[in-house]
Amino acid sequence: MAANNIRHALFCAIVTLIISFPILGLSLEAKGVNITLSGAKTSTYVAIVLAAVAVFVFQIFRDTFMGALGKLPNLNPLAGREPMEQNKRVKLESWLLTGIVVFALFWPFLVSRGSVDLATLVLIYIMLALGLNVVVGLAGLLDLGYVAFYAVGAYTFALLSQYTGISFWMALPIGALLAGLTGMILGFPVLRLRGDYLAIVTLGFGEIIRILLNNWTTLTGGPNGIGGIPEPTLFGMEFGRRVKEEGNTSFHETFGIAYSGEHKVIFLYLIALVLAVITALIIRRFMRMPVGRAWEALREDEIAARSLGLSRTAVKLSAFTIGAFFAGFAGTVFASKQGFISPESFVFLESAIILAIVVLGGMGSQLGVILAAIAVTILPELAREFSEYRMLIFGAAMVLMMVWRPQGLLPVRRVQITLNKQG
Amino acid sequence: MSMLVLEDVHTHYGKIEALHGVSVEVNKGEIVSLIGANGAGKTTLLMTVCGMPQATSGRIILEGRDITREPTAQIMRSGLAIVPEGRRIFSGLTVEENLHMGGFFTSKSEIRKSQAHVYELFPRLKERENQRAGTMSGGEQQMLAIGRALMSSPHMIILDEPSLGLAPLIIKQIFEIIGHLRDEGITVFLVEQNAHQALNLADRGYVLETGKIRLHDTGKNLLANPDVQNAYLGG
Ligand SMILES: Nc1ncnc2c1ncn2[C@@H]1O[C@H](COP(=O)(O)OP(=O)(O)OP(=O)(O)O)[C@@H](O)[C@H]1O
Ligand SMILES: [Mg+2]
Numbered sequence: 001m002a003a004n005n006i007r008h009a010l011f012c013a014i015v016t017l018i019i020s021f022p023i024l025g026l027s028l029e030a031k032g033v034n035i036t037l038s039g040a041k042t043s044t045y046v047a048i049v050l051a052a053v054a055v056f057v058f059q060i061f062r063d064t065f066m067g068a069l070g071k072l073p074n075l076n077p078l079a080g081r082e083p084m085e086q087n088k089r090v091k092l093e094s095w096l097l098t099g100i101v102v103f104a105l106f107w108p109f110l111v112s113r114g115s116v117d118l119a120t121l122v123l124i125y126i127m128l129a130l131g132l133n134v135v136v137g138l139a140g141l142l143d144l145g146y147v148a149f150y151a152v153g154a155y156t157f158a159l160l161s162q163y164t165g166i167s168f169w170m171a172l173p174i175g176a177l178l179a180g181l182t183g184m185i186l187g188f189p190v191l192r193l194r195g196d197y198l199a200i201v202t203l204g205f206g207e208i209i210r211i212l213l214n215n216w217t218t219l220t221g222g223p224n225g226i227g228g229i230p231e232p233t234l235f236g237m238e239f240g241r242r243v244k245e246e247g248n249t250s251f252h253e254t255f256g257i258a259y260s261g262e263h264k265v266i267f268l269y270l271i272a273l274v275l276a277v278i279t280a281l282i283i284r285r286f287m288r289m290p291v292g293r294a295w296e297a298l299r300e301d302e303i304a305a306r307s308l309g310l311s312r313t314a315v316k317l318s319a320f321t322i323g324a325f326f327a328g329f330a331g332t333v334f335a336s337k338q339g340f341i342s343p344e345s346f347v348f349l350e351s352a353i354i355l356a357i358v359v360l361g362g363m364g365s366q367l368g369v370i371l372a373a374i375a376v377t378i379l380p381e382l383a384r385e386f387s388e389y390r391m392l393i394f395g396a397a398m399v400l401m402m403v404w405r406p407q408g409l410l411p412v413r414r415v416q417i418t419l420n421k422q423g
Numbered sequence: 424m425s426m427l428v429l430e431d432v433h434t435h436y437g438k439i440e441a442l443h444g445v446s447v448e449v450n451k452g453e454i455v456s457l458i459g460a461n462g463a464g465k466t467t468l469l470m471t472v473c474g475m476p477q478a479t480s481g482r483i484i485l486e487g488r489d490i491t492r493e494p495t496a497q498i499m500r501s502g503l504a505i506v507p508e509g510r511r512i513f514s515g516l517t518v519e520e521n522l523h524m525g526g527f528f529t530s531k532s533e534i535r536k537s538q539a540h541v542y543e544l545f546p547r548l549k550e551r552e553n554q555r556a557g558t559m560s561g562g563e564q565q566m567l568a569i570g571r572a573l574m575s576s577p578h579m580i581i582l583d584e585p586s587l588g589l590a591p592l593i594i595k596q597i598f599e600i601i602g603h604l605r606d607e608g609i610t611v612f613l614v615e616q617n618a619h620q621a622l623n624l625a626d627r628g629y630v631l632e633t634g635k636i637r638l639h640d641t642g643k644n645l646l647a648n649p650d651v652q653n654a655y656l657g658g
Contacts, residue, residue, distance in 0.1 A: 290527060297513055297524050304511035307473060309499035309528055309575070 009059035013052040020048050066403075093367045097280070100370070104273055108266045116262075116269050118381060120337055123272035124330050126373040127279045129357040130366065131326030134283060136355065137363040138292065139319035140299030142199040144351055145206025148186070149179040149324035151346035153331025155213060158226040158341050168232035172275075172332045179328020180321045182209075187320035191313055194302075206351055214343040225342025229335050231264060232271055272333050279326050280366055286322065295319050360401060424451045425484075426579050426610045427472065432481035434464075434471045441467045443634040444481065449579070454601065454611040456621040456642065458655055459631035465614045466508050468631065469581050472612075473505055474498050486578065500528050504577035508584055508614075510568040514557025518548055521556050521567055525574030534574065541570040544600055562593035569600065579610040586617045598624055618655040622646045630655070 025040050025048060058065065108116045128150060135143045156178045157171040166174075190201050213220050220226065231238070286292050294315045297305040306312055335341050357376050361368035380394050427449040434442040441464045449455045459465050471478050472485075474495040483491045490498050499505070504525075513521050522541060526534040542549040545566040551559060556567055565585055572580055582601070586594040598620055605611055615621035622628050625642035630651060638645065645651050 293516075293520065293524060294527070296516065300513040300515050301511050303475070304507060304513065305524075306475060306495050307499055307505045307507055307511075308524055308571070309496050311494070311496035314496075 005060055009056045009062075012059045013056035016052045016055045017048065020051060024048060093365075096367055097370075101273070101277055105270075108269050113262050113265050116265050118377070120265075120269045120272045122374055122377045123269070123276045124334050124337070125354065125357060125377050126276045126370055127272075127326055127330035127333070128354045129361065129369045129373050130276075130279050130283055131323045131330070132354050133358050133361070133363075133366070133369050134286070134295070134326075135319050135323035136358050137361075137365075137369075138287065138299065139295040139316060141316060141319060142195065143202045143320075143323070144199045144348070144355065145186075145202035145204070145209075146323070146327060146354055147346045147348070147351040148206045148209035149183055149327035150331040150334070150350065151209055151213060151343070152179040152182045152324075153328030154335040154341050154345070155220065155226075155331075156328070157332045157335045158229050159219070161229050162226055168230060168332070168336050172329065175332035176325050176328040179331065180325035183324025183327075184317055184321045186324075187317045191316050203348070203351075206348060210343050210346050213346070220343075223342060223344070225340055225344075227340040229339050229341065231339070232268065232336055234267065268333075268337055272337075275329060275333060279329060280370075283322075283326070284366065291315070291318055356398065360398070425449065426451045426453075426486060427612065428482075428484040429468075429472070430482040430484070432468075432471060432478045432483060434467055434476060435479045436467075436476065440479075441634055442471065442478075445631070445634070445636055447629055447636065447639075449610060449612050450626075451578075451610055452605065452608060453626040454605050454613060454624055456613045456615055456618075456625035456628040457631055458615060458618045458621060458628065458651075460654075461616075462633075463631045464634045465631055466583055467634075469505065469508075469583050469612070469614060472498075472581065473503070500575075502578035503581070504572035504575055504579070505581040506565075506568045506572045506583060506585060509587070510564050512556045512564050512567050512571065514555065516556060517553050518556055518559070518567055519552045521571050522548075522574050525571035527575075529575060533576065537574045537576055541573055544573075544603070545570055562589050562596075565589060565593070565597060569597070573604075577609065579612065580604065581612045581614075583614045584616060585613075586615060586620070594620065618651070619646070622651075 024044055027038055027040055028035050029038055104119075108119065128146070131149075132143065132146050135141050135146070153175040156175040157166070157168070160166040160171055160174065186202075186205050190198055190205075193201055214222055216222070217224075294305070294310050295318075297308070298310065298312065298315050302312065305315070334345070338345070353376060357372045358369060360376065361370070361372035379397060380391070425448050427447075429445055429447040431444045431446055432442055433440060433444055445464075445468060447455075447457070447468070457465055457468065467476075470476065472483055472490075474490070474493060478491055481491070482489060485498070485501065485503060488501070490501075513524060516524070519538075522538055523534060526537055529537070547563055548566055548570055551563060556564065559567065569580075569582070569585065585597050585601070589597070594617065601611055601613065602624055613621055613625065622642040622645050628640065628642050628645045629636055630638040630645070638648065638651065640648070646656070
């Protein structure tokens with residue numbers, strides 16, 4: 001047992017050495033046309049060895065460490081409590097959500113422009129995560145290519161505005177519908193797949209869409225992207241200093257106030273807020289409808305669900321389509337916010353982040369997803385002073401989270417009713 | 424009048440044939456029991472009726488309609504219900520939600536009616552209405568599985584080893600309920616390891632051996648048959 005432990009720890013330490021030595025210890029330098037290989041500073045080597053030792057020590061005492069970590073949930077005051085009654089919980093969640101929305105309405109007038117901008121991004125992620133939550137959290141279909149539908153929404157707006165000069169409000173439903181349609185078309189071939197296979201195929205679809213956008217240069221401009229995407233207007237009022245489109249008026253002139261760049265940012269934020277609330281409400285509605293129960297049933301037990309007469313195709317496709325629809329929604333807002341989009345915004349990492357939000361939020365709970373979206377977007381910003389290590393910190397936070405609360409921040413249903421209370 | 428007819432049904436899992444031409448007939452209002460050793464193909468036979476997997480050849484006729492090539496969703500919405508092997512209740516949903524899933528394709532008022540009926544048959548489920556199904560005992564879960572199947576007011580119910588892993592007292596209760604269902608006019612097709620009780624209750628029985636029907640007769644005659652006694656009733 002102990003010998004086994006030491007061997008394992010030694011193995012881990014050696015792997016650490018093997019991995020970090022070439023990455024940190026060797027550097028390639030360009031000297032004229034030649035590239036030379038040179039070693040790094042001695043301090044780097046010392047650091048690598050120290051890291052290996054740290055890994056060794058950790059692995060030897062791993063069981064003790066993990067045991068201590070496992071006890072950590074006791075620090076969480078909520079962990080040991082009886083699960084709340086379903087009805088009460090839903091009510092509480094509704095109140096909390098309403099509170100958050102009211103707060104969010106007034107908040108942008110109190111803070112800096114940069115914060116509002118970041119908050120808009122958070123709202124976009126909330127929309128994305130709520131949509132993906134339908135697919136992954138409710139229907140249990142692991143979709144790793146979700147970003148594709150986000151891209152379809154964004155590019156629909158960008159292309160339509162470039163070729164037809166469409167406005168944001170027209171593009172919003174079109175982008176969402178097209179994304180939903182794409183979801184349905186891509187959904188068909190993957191319906192028979194489950195688990196890992198589904199994940200791999202959706203991952204492939206995500207990449208195909210991105211590569212298509214990247215290479216279809218005549219239409220999409222390829223890696224150069226598309227710029228000049230218009231901002232939303234408010235009943236024909238623009239938020240720029242000068243009116244760009246014939247027939248529109250400008251916001252500050254209409255109301256006789258001084259021009260300020262902040263108006264535009266706040267307006268975009270408020271639009272994103274309203275759309276996020278609409279998304280949450282619609283999906284909430286779906287969850288209560290029979291189709292919502294069908295998603296859950298299919299996730300819980302496919303054979304049982306089918307034996308009750310549910311059509312696997314219809315149920316899965318509806319989840320896929322609705323999820324994609326809201327990704328398109330978010331994509332349109334994103335395009336409008338950025339004013340410029342390129343395939344670089346729709347890489348796999350985005351899918352991974354959205355998925356992380358859903359998993360962290362507790363698979364299925366809306367409040368959890370919203371809190372997780374805030375945490376996942378804000379945390380890397382807060383950690384900015386750690387510059388290159390911020391993703392590392394982010395990763396560590398995720399790992400800790402999974403150890404501490406594997407079921408996510410706010411799981412839909414608390415998993416167990418404690419039995420000892422009855423005795 | 425036959426409720427369900429299987430004519431020379433073959434079923435494959437990939438290249439392997441699990442049913443080698445099975446013919447079974449279940450008449451309206453009967454309890455028919457199917458017994459056989461582990462791996463004989465009993466579950467396969469029941470699932471083939473439901474269309475998962477579909478029969479590779481032969482015909483399956485439900486209430487005069489050929490369902491051999493119909494998709495599962497369509498078959499299961501036409502008066503047929505199954506209590507699958509291993510219960511397969513939705514463990515994350517509450518008892519009530521499970522029942523409502525069973526009545527997915529019926530109206531609200533029908534659901535209310537069938538729910539009351541199920542609670543009458545299984546008062547235990549009413550007590551546990553809001554409990555998560557996965558936290559219930561095995562017996563309660565089996566009751567729920569049967570209750571869920573009854574929610575669609577089926578003409579025929581198929582049960583795959585409902586007594587699996589249950590205590591004798593609960594088994595007795597479940598068999599009583601099955602007899603009661605027949606009295607209500609529901610046709611029952613029952614697969615059981617518990618051959619003695621299953622044949623005792625049944626009007627007729629079939630013996631399946633490695634994908635083929637070996638014997639069929641009335642329940643009483645099968646019970647008295649020395650071959651059956653040797654192989655399935657412990658001599
Ligand atoms: N999904 C499957 N894929 C491949 N082979 C299968 C599958 N399901 C069942 N089989 C095979 O088909 C044969 C019949 O299995 P089946 O489950 O129908 O037996 P059974 O009579 O229900 O047994 P038990 O009494 O143990 O439930 C077995 O040899 C089994 O290995
Ligand atoms: Mg079986």
